[in-house]
Amino acid sequence: DAKTTQPNSMESNEEEPVHLPCNHSTISGTDYIHWYRQLPSQGPEYVIHGLTSNVNNRMASLAIAEDRKSSTLILHRATLRDAAVYYCILRDNFNKFYFGSGTKLNVKP
Amino acid sequence: DGGITQSPKYLFRKEGQNVTLSCEQNLNHDAMYWYRQDPGQGLRLIYYSQIVNDFQKGDIAEGYSVSREKKESFPLTVTSAQKNPTAFYLCASRDSDSSYEQYFGPGTRLTVT
Numbered sequence: 001d002a003k004t005t006q007p008n009s010m011e012s013n014e015e016e017p018v019h020l021p022c023n024h025s026t027i028s029g030t031d032y033i034h035w036y037r038q039l040p041s042q043g044p045e046y047v048i049h050g051l052t053s054n055v056n057n058r059m060a061s062l063a064i065a066e067d068r069k070s071s072t073l074i075l076h077r078a079t080l081r082d083a084a085v086y087y088c089i090l091r092d093n094f095n096k097f098y099f100g101s102g103t104k105l106n107v108k109p
Numbered sequence: 110d111g112g113i114t115q116s117p118k119y120l121f122r123k124e125g126q127n128v129t130l131s132c133e134q135n136l137n138h139d140a141m142y143w144y145r146q147d148p149g150q151g152l153r154l155i156y157y158s159q160i161v162n163d164f165q166k167g168d169i170a171e172g173y174s175v176s177r178e179k180k181e182s183f184p185l186t187v188t189s190a191q192k193n194p195t196a197f198y199l200c201a202s203r204d205s206d207s208s209y210e211q212y213f214g215p216g217t218r219l220t221v222t
Contacts, residue, residue: 043199043213087151099151
């Protein structure tokens with residue numbers, strides 16, 4: 001069974017915020033939450049990661065629920081270049097990364 | 110430029126043949142990973158290596174083999190025992206001192222007929 005659950009697809013308008021949800025109800029206390037995104041026929045690229053506290057970087061924000069059973073990736077102003085498959089991932093303390101099936105984000109102009 | 114290279118981008122083989130996929134990195138990273146991706150699905154871990162001359166099985170290692178004789182190289186062999194080898198294969202590396210980010214190569218699309 002997958003360790004993370006995400007909606008198959010979401011749609012957003014350009015220049016509007018996007019909230020991408022992820023459930024990880026079986027997360028252990030030492031698992032980190034990572035988000036990567038993947039363009040067609042390319043390898044995934046790192047977006048953001050966190051453990052317990054909310055995180056911000058130049059690409060996005062990560063909001064982590066208090067019980068850590070869910071998280072949300074926030075793109076503050078979606079652009080056409082943000083159209084990709086977004087993966088919510090758990091990294092365990094052996095540095096194994098567990099990918100979910102991803103959310104395909106479509107951005108409309 | 111530093112990065113990860115995978116070659117070739119597309120690979121075609123006949124059923125019953127072993128095939129080796131190349132993965133090279135010049136990032137001086139200790140850890141390297143192999144993933145398999147099937148259409149519309151996420152990545153599944155095949156093998157990973159935290160250091161030279163050491164590697165561990167991932168979630169779907171059956172029918173695959175790897176070696177890690179050099180820090181910069183982590184080749185993956187898809188053997189004839191792998192029942193459904195057609196897939197997109199991705200290699201990644203990670204700096205063990207900066208453990209949060211994996212750097213991925215461009216991938217190899219393997220088709221076996």
